[in-house]
Amino acid sequence: MDNHTKEQRHTNMCHIRANSKPEQIVRSYLFSKGFRFRKNDKRYPGQPDIVLPKYKIVIFVNGCFWHQHPGCKYASVPKSNKEYWIPKLNKNAANDSKNIAMLEEMGWKVITIWECALKPDKCAETAEKLYKQIISNNIT
Numbered sequence: 001m002d003n004h005t006k007e008q009r010h011t012n013m014c015h016i017r018a019n020s021k022p023e024q025i026v027r028s029y030l031f032s033k034g035f036r037f038r039k040n041d042k043r044y045p046g047q048p049d050i051v052l053p054k055y056k057i058v059i060f061v062n063g064c065f066w067h068q069h070p071g072c073k074y075a076s077v078p079k080s081n082k083e084y085w086i087p088k089l090n091k092n093a094a095n096d097s098k099n100i101a102m103l104e105e106m107g108w109k110v111i112t113i114w115e116c117a118l119k120p121d122k123c124a125e126t127a128e129k130l131y132k133q134i135i136s137n138n139i140t
């Protein structure tokens with residue numbers, strides 16, 4: 001556990017404007033750390049929000065409801081209109097799994113960041129973890 005740079009590392013992401021879209025929060029954070037990436041690259045399954053070619057990593061920043069974050073309180077299906085929502089949401093989740101499997105087969109490491117992990121109480125921890133995941137996958 002290295003504590004000496006910990007504070008500096010996760011200050012940025014958590015102080016980004018609260019009304020930013022979740023993927024923008026993560027992009028701003030990575031950019032501030034000097035990572036260079038591509039956005040919504042159509043050449044990859046599922047058009048990942050962030051592609052880090054140097055690290056062979058793709059990142060999806062997923063809304064908990066639309067992508068059905070397992071066990072998450074923000075993912076609960078509305079009581080009314082279930083016959084509409086359930087197939088639709090199941091389809092989203094199935095597409096996500098398929099895209100992840102394809103990307104992994106292509107040799108990419110896939111990181112999913114859930115929207116709830118970017119809330120103020122979790123943000124620092126998420127940023128720290130993400131940073132470590134990326135640098136530990138440095139293939140150059």
Ligand SMILES: [Zn+2]
Nearest residue numbers: 064069072116
């Ligand atoms: Zn969630």
